[in-house]
Structure formats: structure tokens, C-alpha cells
Amino acid sequence: MVEVRSIDTRERILDTAERLFMAHGYEGTSMRQITSEAAVNLAAVNYHFGSKESLMEEVFRRRLDWLSEERLRALDEMEAQAGDKPLKPSQIVDAFFGTLLRMAEDENRGGMNFLRLLGRTMTEPSEFIRAFLAHRYVHVMDRFKEALFKALPDVPKAEIVWRFHFMLGATSYAIAGTDTLRLVTDWQIEAADKEDRLDRLLPRLMSFLLGGLRAPLPQFDTPESQEERAAKAA
Amino acid sequence: MVEVRSIDTRERILDTAERLFMAHGYEGTSMRQITSEAAVNLAAVNYHFGSKESLMEEVFRRRLDWLSEERLRALDEMEAQAGDKPLKPSQIVDAFFGTLLRMAEDENRGGMNFLRLLGRTMTEPSEFIRAFLAHRYVHVMDRFKEALFKALPDVPKAEIVWRFHFMLGATSYAIAGTDTLRLVTDWQIEAADKEDRLDRLLPRLMSFLLGGLRAPLPQFDTPESQEERAAKAA
DNA sequence: CTATGATTCAAACGAACGTATGAATCATAG
DNA sequence: CTATGATTCATACGTTCGTTTGAATCATAG
Numbered sequence: 001m002v003e004v005r006s007i008d009t010r011e012r013i014l015d016t017a018e019r020l021f022m023a024h025g026y027e028g029t030s031m032r033q034i035t036s037e038a039a040v041n042l043a044a045v046n047y048h049f050g051s052k053e054s055l056m057e058e059v060f061r062r063r064l065d066w067l068s069e070e071r072l073r074a075l076d077e078m079e080a081q082a083g084d085k086p087l088k089p090s091q092i093v094d095a096f097f098g099t100l101l102r103m104a105e106d107e108n109r110g111g112m113n114f115l116r117l118l119g120r121t122m123t124e125p126s127e128f129i130r131a132f133l134a135h136r137y138v139h140v141m142d143r144f145k146e147a148l149f150k151a152l153p154d155v156p157k158a159e160i161v162w163r164f165h166f167m168l169g170a171t172s173y174a175i176a177g178t179d180t181l182r183l184v185t186d187w188q189i190e191a192a193d194k195e196d197r198l199d200r201l202l203p204r205l206m207s208f209l210l211g212g213l214r215a216p217l218p219q220f221d222t223p224e225s226q227e228e229r230a231a232k233a234a
Numbered sequence: 235m236v237e238v239r240s241i242d243t244r245e246r247i248l249d250t251a252e253r254l255f256m257a258h259g260y261e262g263t264s265m266r267q268i269t270s271e272a273a274v275n276l277a278a279v280n281y282h283f284g285s286k287e288s289l290m291e292e293v294f295r296r297r298l299d300w301l302s303e304e305r306l307r308a309l310d311e312m313e314a315q316a317g318d319k320p321l322k323p324s325q326i327v328d329a330f331f332g333t334l335l336r337m338a339e340d341e342n343r344g345g346m347n348f349l350r351l352l353g354r355t356m357t358e359p360s361e362f363i364r365a366f367l368a369h370r371y372v373h374v375m376d377r378f379k380e381a382l383f384k385a386l387p388d389v390p391k392a393e394i395v396w397r398f399h400f401m402l403g404a405t406s407y408a409i410a411g412t413d414t415l416r417l418v419t420d421w422q423i424e425a426a427d428k429e430d431r432l433d434r435l436l437p438r439l440m441s442f443l444l445g446g447l448r449a450p451l452p453q454f455d456t457p458e459s460q461e462e463r464a465a466k467a468a
Numbered sequence: 469c470t471a472t473g474a475t476t477c478a479a480a481c482g483a484a485c486g487t488a489t490g491a492a493t494c495a496t497a498g
Numbered sequence: 499c500t501a502t503g504a505t506t507c508a509t510a511c512g513t514t515c516g517t518t519t520g521a522a523t524c525a526t527a528g
Contacts, residue, residue, distance in 0.1 A: 025360070028261045123356075162408075169405070169408065170404040172403050173356075200454055204452050207449045212441075213445070215446070
């Protein structure tokens with residue numbers, strides 16, 4: 001067989017790059033940092049991946065290909081069980097965001113580290129990686145969009161797309177989480193250990209996402225009239 | 235008077251840096267790009283600001299000092315008018331996030347460009363700028379946290395902090411908006427012009443945020459029991 | 469054992485980076 | 499008009515960047 005030494009090297013590079021890209025960003029991480037911490041030669045990245053950009057793409061591909069399949073599998077199962085009936089919004093949200101967060105519990109699939117890298121990258125201005133993600137996983141987004149359209153037939157499609165977008169943002173921050181949260185508060189929220197925090201994050205986030213997804217529709221007028229509706233709904 | 239030529243130079247550098255930091259990130263933007271596009275000498279940044287890091291801090295300080303005052307002023311007015319009674323959550327959310335989005339309509343205060351830079355920076359791993367923001371504006375966050383605690387006395391404080399955090403994330407994505415949204419959908423949401431989109435964004439976001447903020451509390455158990463509650467509440 | 473292709477290695481490349489320097493140029497006060 | 503301090507300028511410094519090269523080393527097939 002070919003590739004005996006190389007598999008270890010490739011994986012070690014990917015693991016290290018994933019960690020450093022998360023900690024310092026793409027531009028802020030140098031090839032020398034990666035290869036040094038991975039204990040491989042400087043030229044190894046270019047040999048195995050071709051370039052720094054291709055390495056970044058592979059870091060994402062390794063995790064997201066699996067995640068996308070899991071998300072679609074979860075959605076397929078639910079739709080098969082529901083038959084003709086539309087899914088509940090909570091099912092769709094769980095298939096998408098729940099599958100993502102449950103991925104964080106599996107250290108072999110990148111754990112929290114990769115999720116935080118993902119969340120940060122979505123807002124980061126790295127043109128090439130955003131273009132890569134957009135083209136490679138657009139079909140997953142489309143499937144979930146369509147599912148939400150069917151589940152919420154009375155809500156304008158534009159509104160659903162926007163709220164899906166808002167949910168992505170909330171989730172991104174939820175994942176980046178512990179660090180950014182210190183910006184909001186210096187007060188110790190919970191002394192619980194990491195496992196516990198992760199267990200509690202999913203229910204917390206799901207409640208928030210579903211509340212936002214099913215909120216009364218905006219009226220596109222003065223804030224006062226919106227306030228009236230909100231007060232009435234409460 | 236001193237500083238006649240320098241005021242123009244300073245402002246031109248800040249404007250250009252703001253735009254380029256938004257487009258390519260902090261690490262991805264070079265001093266030579268900034269000074270070249272601002273039509274000033276390469277040494278001008280170090281002369282006027284001392285270093286690239288200090289320039290970045292000034293880019294934020296110039297906008298956020300004003301924004302923080304506006305936010306606190308809005309909150310002060312509402313609390314004065316409410317007397318002893320707690321504010322409505324929608325008022326607090328509008329004072330914080332509404333003030334932010336209305337800032338985007340004022341091109342003299344940075345417009346959408348700065349807001350997108352801000353949103354991206356919150357998830358970006360630039361240690362020094364995150365630390366700067368955390369220390370300089372922590373008192374604003376604390377004021378709004380306390381206001382939410384009073385407005386929602388039955389909701390655990392930890393839950394409020396988390397939901398405030400989720401709201402920040404949703405807003406960050408809402409602002410980054412138009413670009414990232416193409417990742418969610420290639421389909422043309424609205425052909426409306428920029429002004430119109432901005433007008434509609436605030437009501438859309440406010441509905442979502444308030445829906446999330448007032449969602450039923452999570453129970454930290456199985457997803458099934460959460461689904462039951464969600465169905466009952468709908 | 470030997471040949472072959474895959475992988476690793478040390479070293480170097482040119483380019484771009486942030487910063488520093490000292491002279492030139494400007495605006496203004498006396 | 500002249501002196502002074504603020505600002506601009508061209509240029510260079512030392513460092514680090516991503517990438518390339520060609521030889522050395524390895525694992526395996528014949």
C-alpha cells in the first residue's frame with residue numbers, strides 16, 4: 001500500500017491547522033506555526049495539500065462532508081416518517097442545528113474546536129473559503145430551506161430565509177460562546193464543567209431559535225405598532 | 235492652531251482602514267494598502283496612530299464611543315419615563331439593537347460598513363481588539379444586562395445572559411447580511427434597493443429577537459419534552 | 469537485493485510585512 | 499521675514515511570509 005507515513009502526517013497537519021486556525025484565524029496562522037506544532041517538515045503542507053488555501057479547504061471538507069450527510073439523513077428520516085404531512089419547525093431546526101451541536105460532543109469529529117472555527121469563519125472575510133463553502137454545501141441549505149417553506153406555509157419565504165439567517169448567527173455566537181460571552185459579562189455564569197455546559201447549550205439555543213422562528217411577523221411600519229402586537233402576543 | 239493638514243489625513247486613514255478592515259480583515263489588510271488607497275504616505279499611520287493595532291482601536295473607538303452614549307441615553311430616557319416600573323423587553327432590545335441598526339442609516343457614522351466590521355470582529359480571533367472592546371464598553375453591557383434582569387424578573391439571570399448573547403449573534407449576521415445571505419440562498423430575495431432593505435431589516439430582526447428572548451424556558455432534559463412544550467405554546 | 473516511487477528534509481527564494489529614520493516641506497507665531 | 503514645531507516624504511531596516519527545490523530517506527514490489 002502507498003501512504004503509510006503520509007496518513008499520520010496529513011492528519012496531524014489537519015488537526016493542528018484546525019486548532020490554530022480557530023485560535024488565530026486563517027491569516028493569523030503561519031505555515032511555520034502549523035508545521036512546527038504538528039512536528040512535520042515545513043514543506044509537508046505544500047506536498048500533501050498544495051497550498052495554504054487548499055489546506056484550509058481540506059480542514060473544512062473533512063468535517064463538513066460528514067456533517068452535511070448527517071443533517072440530510074436526519075431530515076430524510078423525519079420526512080419519511082411524516083409522510084405527506086409537513087414537519088414541525090422544531091424537527092427541522094433540530095436536524096440542522098441540533099446535529100451541529102451534537103457534533104461538538106464527539107471529539108473525533110473536531111469537537112467544540114471545529115465548531116468554533118466554523119462559526120467564526122462564517123463572519124470572517126476570507127473570500128476564498130466563503131466561496132468554497134457556498135458552492136460545496138448549497139444543496140444542504142436548499143433542502144432545509146424547502147423543508148421550512150413546507151413547515152411554515154403561511155410565512156413569506158423571504159421571512160423564513162431571513163430567520164434562518166438569524167438562527168445561523170445566534171448559533172454561531174452560541175458556539176464561539178465561552179470566549180465571547182466574557183465580553184457580555186465578567187460575572188461567572190456557571191461553574192459547571194465543560195460537558196455540562198455543552199449539554200445545557202443545546203436546549204437553551206433551541207428554545208431561543210424556535211422562539212425567534214415562530215415570532216409574530218413584522219409589519220414594516222413604526223416601532224410603536226410592532227410593540228402593540230408584541231405586547232398582545234405576550 | 236495646530237493640526238490642519240493632519241485632520242484630513244487622520245480621517246482619510248480612518249475611513250480607508252474601516253473599509254479595508256471590513257473587506258479583508260485586520261490581518262488581511264496591509265499598511266501599504268491603507269496608505270495607498272487613502273493617498274497618504276506610508277509612514278502617516280505610524281505618525282498619527284503609533285501602530286497598526288492602535289489604528290484598529292481608533293477605528294472602533296471613533297464609532298463606538300458615540301454608539302455607547304446613544305444606547306445609554308435611550309435607556310436613560312426610557313427608565314426616567316417608566317419611573318419605578320420595569321421596562322418592557324422590547325424597549326430594552328430597541329435601545330440596544332435598534333440604536334445600532336439605525337446607526338447604519340447614517341453614512342457619517344460609518345453606515346453599514348462599520349456595522350459589518352463590528353459584527354465580524356466579534357467572532358474574529360483578534361485577541362487585542364476583543365480585549366480592547368471588552369474593557370472599554372463593559373459598563374454599557376452591564377447597564378443593559380441589569381435592565382433585562384429587572385424587566386424579566388422570573389427568568390434566571392444565566393438564561394438572560396445567554397439570550398442576550400444569542401441576540402448579539404443574530405444581529406451580527408443580520409448586519410453582515412447581504413453577503414452571507416447568498417450562502418443560504420442563491421435565489422433573489424428582494425429586488426428592493428439598499429435603503430428599503432435597511433428599513434425592513436430592523437422590524438424583521440426585532441421580531442426575531444423578541445421572539446427568542448421571550449421563548450419558553452428550556453428544561454435541560456430530552457428534546458422530546460421540549461417539543462411538547464413548544465407545541466403547547468404554539 | 470535492488471529498483472521505484474512516495475515521502476521527508478534542510479535550505480533557500482523573492483515578496484510582502486510593520487516599523488523606523490532623517491531630511492524636506494508646510495503652517496503659523498513672534 | 500524668520501524661527502519653530504507639526505507634518506509629509508522617500509527610503510531603508512530587519513523579519514516573516516508562502517512556496518520551491520533537489521537531495522536524502524523511507525517502504526514496498528519484483
